Amino acid sequence: MSSPDLEAHVRGTSRYIDDMADPAGMLHAAAVTSPSPHAELRAIDAAPARALPGVVAVLTAADIPGLNQIGGIIQDEELFATSTVHFIGQPVAVVVAETFHQARLGARACVLDLEELTAIFDAREAAAAGELITASRTLDTGDVDAAWADCDVVVEGRADTAGQEHLYLETQAALAIPEEGGRIKVWSSTQAPTAVQRITARVLGLPMNLVEVEVTRLGGAFGGKEDQATPWAVMAALAAQRTGRPVRLTLNRHEDMVCTGKRHPYSSDFKLGLKNDGAIVAYEVHLWQNAGAAADLSPAILERSLFHATGAYFVPNARIHAASCRTNLIPFTAFRGFGAPQAMFVMEAAIDRAAEVMGLSRSEIQAKNLLSEGDEFPYGMRVKRSRARRSFNEAAGRFDLAAVENEIAEHNATHAVVKRGAAAMPVCFGISFTNAVLNQAGALVHVYTDGSVNVSTGAIEMGQGVNAKILAVASAALGVPRERIRIENTTTRTIANTSPTAASSGADLNGSAAGLACRAIADRLRSVAAERLDTPFDRLSIADGVVLADGEPTGLEWNELVWNAYTKRVNLSAHAHYATPGIWYDKETEQGEPFAYHVFGTAILEVTVDCLRGTSTVDRVRMVHDGGRSLAPAVDLGQLEGGLVQGLGWMTMEELVFHQGRNLSDTLSTYKIPDLLGTPVIEGHFLDDADNPKAVMQSKAIGEPPFMYGIGVYFALLDALRAFRPDRKGVYDAPLTPEKALMFLHGDR
Amino acid sequence: MAKKKPIKDAAESGVTRRGFLGSVGAGAAAVAAGVSTRAEAIPEITDPEEMVQIALTVNGRLHRLLVEPRWTLLFVLRERLGITGTKAGCERGECGSCSVLIDDLPRYACLTLALEAEGTEITTIEGLLDGEELGDVQRAFAEHDAFQCGYCTPGQIVAAEGLLRANPAPTDHEIRHGMSGNLCRCGTYQHIVNAVTHAADGRRKGGGS
Numbered sequence: 033m034s035s036p037d038l039e040a041h042v043r044g045t046s047r048y049i050d051d052m053a054d055p056a057g058m059l060h061a062a063a064v065t066s067p068s069p070h071a072e073l074r075a076i077d078a079a080p081a082r083a084l085p086g087v088v089a090v091l092t093a094a095d096i097p098g099l100n101q102i103g104g105i106i107q108d109e110e111l112f113a114t115s116t117v118h119f120i121g122q123p124v125a126v127v128v129a130e131t132f133h134q135a136r137l138g139a140r141a142c143v144l145d146l147e148e149l150t151a152i153f154d155a156r157e158a159a160a161a162g163e164l165i166t167a168s169r170t171l172d173t174g175d176v177d178a179a180w181a182d183c184d185v186v187v188e189g190r191a192d193t194a195g196q197e198h199l200y201l202e203t204q205a206a207l208a209i210p211e212e213g214g215r216i217k218v219w220s221s222t223q224a225p226t227a228v229q230r231i232t233a234r235v236l237g238l239p240m241n242l243v244e245v246e247v248t249r250l251g252g253a254f255g256g257k258e259d260q261a262t263p264w265a266v267m268a269a270l271a272a273q274r275t276g277r278p279v280r281l282t283l284n285r286h287e288d289m290v291c292t293g294k295r296h297p298y299s300s301d302f303k304l305g306l307k308n309d310g311a312i313v314a315y316e317v318h319l320w321q322n323a324g325a326a327a328d329l330s331p332a333i334l335e336r337s338l339f340h341a342t343g344a345y346f347v348p349n350a351r352i353h354a355a356s357c358r359t360n361l362i363p364f365t366a367f368r369g370f371g372a373p374q375a376m377f378v379m380e381a382a383i384d385r386a387a388e389v390m391g392l393s394r395s396e397i398q399a400k401n402l403l404s405e406g407d408e409f410p411y412g413m414r415v416k417r418s419r420a421r422r423s424f425n426e427a428a429g430r431f432d433l434a435a436v437e438n439e440i441a442e443h444n445a446t447h448a449v450v451k452r453g454a455a456a457m458p459v460c461f462g463i464s465f466t467n468a469v470l471n472q473a474g475a476l477v478h479v480y481t482d483g484s485v486n487v488s489t490g491a492i493e494m495g496q497g498v499n500a501k502i503l504a505v506a507s508a509a510l511g512v513p514r515e516r517i518r519i520e521n522t523t524t525r526t527i528a529n530t531s532p533t534a535a536s537s538g539a540d541l542n543g544s545a546a547g548l549a550c551r552a553i554a555d556r557l558r559s560v561a562a563e564r565l566d567t568p569f570d571r572l573s574i575a576d577g578v579v580l581a582d583g584e585p586t587g588l589e590w591n592e593l594v595w596n597a598y599t600k601r602v603n604l605s606a607h608a609h610y611a612t613p614g615i616w617y618d619k620e621t622e623q624g625e626p627f628a629y630h631v632f633g634t635a636i637l638e639v640t641v642d643c644l645r646g647t648s649t650v651d652r653v654r655m656v657h658d659g660g661r662s663l664a665p666a667v668d669l670g671q672l673e674g675g676l677v678q679g680l681g682w683m684t685m686e687e688l689v690f691h692q693g694r695n696l697s698d699t700l701s702t703y704k705i706p707d708l709l710g711t712p713v714i715e716g717h718f719l720d721d722a723d724n725p726k727a728v729m730q731s732k733a734i735g736e737p738p739f740m741y742g743i744g745v746y747f748a749l750l751d752a753l754r755a756f757r758p759d760r761k762g763v764y765d766a767p768l769t770p771e772k773a774l775m776f777l778h779g780d781r
Numbered sequence: 782m783a784k785k786k787p788i789k790d791a792a793e794s795g796v797t798r799r800g801f802l803g804s805v806g807a808g809a810a811a812v813a814a815g816v817s818t819r820a821e822a823i824p825e826i827t828d829p830e831e832m833v834q835i836a837l838t839v840n841g842r843l844h845r846l847l848v849e850p851r852w853t854l855l856f857v858l859r860e861r862l863g864i865t866g867t868k869a870g871c872e873r874g875e876c877g878s879c880s881v882l883i884d885d886l887p888r889y890a891c892l893t894l895a896l897e898a899e900g901t902e903i904t905t906i907e908g909l910l911d912g913e914e915l916g917d918v919q920r921a922f923a924e925h926d927a928f929q930c931g932y933c934t935p936g937q938i939v940a941a942e943g944l945l946r947a948n949p950a951p952t953d954h955e956i957r958h959g960m961s962g963n964l965c966r967c968g969t970y971q972h973i974v975n976a977v978t979h980a981a982d983g984r985r986k987g988g989g990s
Contacts, residue, residue: 044865044907201933285872708973
């Protein structure tokens with residue numbers, strides 16, 4: 033079972049915001065943005081723009097009736113800069129005009145009077161200058177200082193990862209429509225309709241009940257539309273409110289790449305201590321997160337980095353320091369993995385360094401230290417139903433890791449120029465928003481008198497297949513075929529106070545709520561059937577649209593039962609609310625149970641490097657993944673493969689380059705993402721018998737974890753490079769582009 | 782071939798906005814049938830904003846409309862004809878979301894001027910249906926779950942159709958090569974290869990259109 037959007041997607045009739053018909057009188061908006069990474073903003077001269085044909089309005093902070101503040105976690109970000117601009121691409125005004133083109137000409141015509149200020153772009157420099165978004169945090173478990181003395185080997189080093197552009201193919205888009213009574217309707221390409229509603233209300237000076245935000249689907253998001261969709265939707269709403277006309281704001285690709293946040297670059301120092309047999313004794317790491325110019329989601333992302341710093345391994349003594357550093361780059365934001373990939377890369381780098389020093393194979397150290405049942409994470413939670421070892425062993429066995437490693441060693445011994453490498457990459461990823469408040473969801477279900485069903489939740493469909501999963505839950509809970517059920521658009525008018533569809537938890541939370549609402553209706557219908565059939569309630573069930581007694585068809589069908597219930601004035605609608613039980617976290621002690629459960633898995637990745645040219649091929653990636661009992665196997669396989677491909681891109685080719693605060697990789701010709709030619713043969717297997725009582729119908733979240741399988745490719749490449757240059761030590765500076773590979777192969781440093 | 786007569790004002794020509802077209806159906810401004818001839822010369826252009834009358838054959842229907850010479854085919858399809866299956870992804874010929882067939886060849890509509898496309902047969906995703914039913918490539922993409930968010934999907938399907946028209950029996954490598962101009966950020970590439978392979982097999986067995 034795939035997406036309910038299947039038919040529309042292949043017909044080309046699925047509508048994204050830019051496909052929606054223009055409402056009568058609609059205007060277009062374009063932002064005026066800062067060309068400077070840090071400057072005093074002395075004046076904005078909008079007169080040249082206002083004089084242009086078609087320009088209807090130029091709105092600045094002075095035109096905001098409410099608060100000029102769009103910060104979520106921390107209120108440190110203006111919608112329109114007032115006295116200071118903090119990064120290139122920061123909005124200072126919005127031009128509203130009759131056409132898309134006129135709006136852009138208007139934006140270009142505005143003149144900014146700027147006085148340049150000193151700018152910082154490096155996270156470590158920012159930390160040294162005291163430029164932190166929030167106080168830095170430390171997780172501390174065991175006794176790290178004492179543990180170093182117990183270690184046979186201690187290795188140290190530095191590991192860096194660059195940012196990553198989301199490159200969702202549908203750019204940021206919003207359409208705002210003024211309605212009667214001061215009400216504003218906003219169509220937004222957002223993962224977080226409630227956030228857009230809240231910030232729109234705040235900026236426009238309206239109560240939230242006068243702002244409706246609706247979403248049909250997104251053309252990709254990957255975290256890039258969790259917080260970063262908001263400013264554009266708010267600008268459209270403000271322009272609609274001020275002009276009294278519908279306003280569309282769609283970024284073009286270049287604007288999107290320049291003006292929106294991306295995955296955080298991290299820089300880290302690690303120290304790892306082990307016994308001679310490879311057992312990890314102690315680990316200490318400093319993580320410097322480059323947050324960019326405003327908090328956005330950085331503190332939450334930093335928290336997930338802390339929680340995932342030890343990867344899929346048990347580390348008895350660990351100290352993890354993390355600092356979120358304010359720089360004059362675009363505010364970096366959520367991206368699949370949410371800080372975990374950056375921290376896990378450092379752990380893998382440390383293991384690689386240890387393997388290098390100790391003469392052990394990396395996979396030997398990995399296998400020795402995987403999480404076992406009951407092991408404690410540095411944040412105090414004990415792992416339950418750990419499948420770290422099981423998935424690693426199954427991958428190593430099924431794909432014969434030892435044979436792969438031997439074959440590669442043999443190849444490298446007999447080939448001078450073309451070298452190969454392989455790596456195992458075990459993943460452990462915690463499921464739940466680390467901010468416990470967000471782990472709640474609502475659902476509203478209507479059964480109509482013809483037996484058809486509408487299900488509304490707070491979940492946003494963005495290609496991850498959440499609607500397919502909710503459909504599976506609703507169909508099972510009601511006992512009606514999927515064809516009778518429609519998953520509705522997501523709107524704040526139907527479901528209030530929604531959490532963003534993020535943290536891989538969309539199906540867990542919203543699916544659970546939908547299941548509760550559907551079961552409430554199903555129970556009422558069974559009561560009606562019990563009376564009608566004169567059969568005890570407990571013996572009745574509904575399946576595939578038929579009422580069963582003791583599992584046998586009764587002849588009473590769904591449509592008739594629904595009509596019967598209606599005539600008896602039984603409520604055929606239900607609202608339900610779900611809150612993940614048992615999760616908590618104390619930031620004072622840095623201890624708690626922040627996750628409902630963990631997802632596990634292992635990938636085996638193989639690469640070939642042309643050591644004359646530095647170019648490489650990812651030959652094959654095979655994965656064993658703990659997917660629970662899948663609600664939608666086709667969807668989960670797609671997530672497994674797609675997450676991996678993005679991870680491979682981050683590690684090998686997606687090179688985000690900033691120079692003096694300017695993004696030089698601001699088009700698809702300067703920022704390369706994986707294409708079909710560069711995608712390896714992928715094999716994904718799911719663990720059998722993988723129950724999960726912590727999520728709806730024993731399923732498991734899947735969105736983010738597969739991304740981190742991609743980390744393995746870095747180390748596979750490094751092995752191939754070291755086979756050519758055995759005199760060189762590993763360097764940990766992702767992405768490992770062909771250019772960097774060439775420097776490693778033929779450079780001296 | 783007669784020289785195009787430039788028309789200054791879009792309003793007097795009756796060219797309408799996508800919003801209006803969307804509400805009454807894209808056929809409103811179209812002529813049901815007509816014989817199109819390939820443009821032998823691009824009309825002389827003195828003012829890039831001067832409207833020029835052209836005729837485009839899209840999915841077998843002839844549309845007469847006024848365009849600015851600088852308008853891309855992508856813009857005209859989406860904003861003037863209301864044919865929105867063709868998506869804007871990068872508008873620089875780098876992502877493939879706007880792929881259409883021009884005389885059977887996959888082309889980026891964002892890099893093609895509407896003027897250039899006059900006299901050609903333009904096929905968009907909407908033109909690949911088999912009557913009301915899915916065309917064979919569309920069906921193959923559906924059966925193989927060769928999509929996630931769906932945004933690149935129309936371009937992928939059009940590119941696959943173009944590939945199969947030029948090469949009905951592509952090898953795995955030819956499929957990967959032929960489809961590499963269409964990016965899918967969700968990374969559903971393996972499914973796309975499977976779908977195209979399946980569609981090619983179907984055509985060889987005579988099941989396709």
